[in-house]
Amino acid sequence: MTREEAFVKECVDRVMNELGYVEVGVSNHHIHLSQADFFQLFGRGATLTKLKDLKQPGQYAAKECIAVEGPKGRFDKVRILGPLRSATQLELSVTDGFRIGVKPPVRESGVLDASPGLTLVGPAGSVQIPQGAIAALRHVHMPKEYADRHGFIDREIVSVAVPGDRGGQMDHVLLRVSPNFAMEMHVDVDEANGFSLTTGSYVKIIKRG
Numbered sequence: 589m590t591r592e593e594a595f596v597k598e599c600v601d602r603v604m605n606e607l608g609y610v611e612v613g614v615s616n617h618h619i620h621l622s623q624a625d626f627f628q629l630f631g632r633g634a635t636l637t638k639l640k641d642l643k644q645p646g647q648y649a650a651k652e653c654i655a656v657e658g659p660k661g662r663f664d665k666v667r668i669l670g671p672l673r674s675a676t677q678l679e680l681s682v683t684d685g686f687r688i689g690v691k692p693p694v695r696e697s698g699v700l701d702a703s704p705g706l707t708l709v710g711p712a713g714s715v716q717i718p719q720g721a722i723a724a725l726r727h728v729h730m731p732k733e734y735a736d737r738h739g740f741i742d743r744e745i746v747s748v749a750v751p752g753d754r755g756g757q758m759d760h761v762l763l764r765v766s767p768n769f770a771m772e773m774h775v776d777v778d779e780a781n782g783f784s785l786t787t788g789s790y791v792k793i794i795k796r797g
Contacts, residue, residue, distance in 0.1 A: 609791065612791055620676065637650055656688065657709060675698070676720050706720070728772070735765040744762075754782070
């Protein structure tokens, strides 16, 4: 993207946000690793290599990928997202879970209790994680300044209206508010396919009550 294209995109985002719309980011399966698990998979002293920045400040896609093995199948080239976290978390769609033989619960990021475990395979070793596979609860990242101006609060549950031929309404969307967030809604591939959404689509936030 050129500087001119980036400027135009920023202007469009700003206008759409003020009209109550939020840009969608569609998440394919990916993994967040703990430091200990990363060293086990890539070797002690290894470091993550940034491939590209994501929309959320400080978050990035790494060049490194791993394989994930379940009871009935395997995914190769599962992208690692950085930076490293305190606990390993694999984010799958429900369809992904069927393919490898696990049933990921729909959870907010970081809520991993009683979630399925899997085997992770890297170039230097493997790790059997006892839990950590989830289907991420759909959510909107919202800057605090925007939330304050528009009457939203952290952890509020909203709906979103999806335009288009396969449009409709998504309910039970979690708002995550922070001064460190950029405005963006995250859905997985199953949800995106059901509403014909792609990364860069816009949906309208509907305040409940």
